[in-house]
Amino acid sequence: MYRKFTAEKLFDGYRFLPENSVLITDSRGTVADVVPMLDAGDDVQQVSGMLCPGFINSHCHLELSHLKNKIPEGGGLTEFVINVVGERGSELEQIADAMEKAEQEMINSGIVAVGDICNTTHSIEIKKKSRLYYHNFIETMGFPEPVASQRFDAALETYHAFREISPNVSIVPHAPYSVSVALMQKIAQFSANRLVTIHSQESEEENAFVKDKSGPLLKLYQKLGIDISFFQPTGKRSLDYIMPHLQKGLQYILVHNVITNQSDLDALIEHFGEQSNELYCCLCPHANQYISGVLPDVELLVQNSMNIVLGTDSLASNHQLSIFAELQMLQKNFPTIELTEMLRWATINGAKALQIDHLFGSFEKGKQPGVLQINGDMINVLV
Ligand SMILES: [Zn+2]
Known part of the structure; x- marks a missing residue:
């Protein structure tokens, strides 16, 4: 039939x-x-x-769905991270209910596949029976070098738990300001990884911290009671700082790119060389607006022919999990960029970024990409 x-x-x-x-x-x-x-x-x-075709959500944190409307808007990155750390703990039942609702919202808004950040195993049960495709990114953090082994081992345990329900799992670093070089190296050496993602250049706060050891992120470590006296200012922008640890031959999704400038892009393209086509820039404009009120220079990314994909980030920093809503926001804010191009970001590019373009992202024979009507x-x- x-x-x-x-x-x-x-x-x-x-x-x-x-x-x-x-x-x-x-x-x-x-x-x-x-x-x-x-x-x-x-x-x-x-x-x-x-x-x-169905939409690909290249960056989400399903397990943070219970934080919807909990964190005030416009407080900036540091305040946001402090709030997430403070608010994450909740009754497991409440977390599960929120995830279920959030997932249904994704399905109703035409999402068929998700790149999902996991710091815990909370989302395993829902994913076991889900009709959505998930790539699970087991996220690890730890800024002091001595905790690298312990943090990586903990991530490995979570990794194995997810591997029991799906082969699509990676271990990934959180962000340049929260992961030590030692931990970055452990992740780079993890041979099961095919696909890695990292929050990158989300805010100037990140650059101030990495480059000059200044700015609001110092407060994060103060608040957490973590001694970072060992850390010396690197004099580098955050992307420059992590670049040596981005392994050629692996596929990367850099998430946010809000403060990415031309020199960052030049350095990235030079570092990856011919493999620059395996590099994806994920935009989460609603989350950026929620947290800092600043949007990435999308035109600059387009001019540099970067592979762009779209994500919702989590309900902690978004009022909905809808790639359609992200598209509408981008259209409003960047009217010179063609609709065709933006739709590609939401479909085939997302599928390529999650290495599932043999299944999703386009109306090509044999794929089962989902069919959406947009009116x-x-x-x-x-x-
Ligand atoms: Zn995120």
């Missing part, structure tokens, strides 16, 4: 197809073909608006 769809516009993950194109899937949504109306036969369902502000999951 085939299903056939057509609409005023049909975006296939790469481009808008000629008018009167028809998407044909089997009953489970596996793409059989895309053909002109003349060849499609009977029973073509005409929907209003646009057809688009103005409305989104409807058809398959």
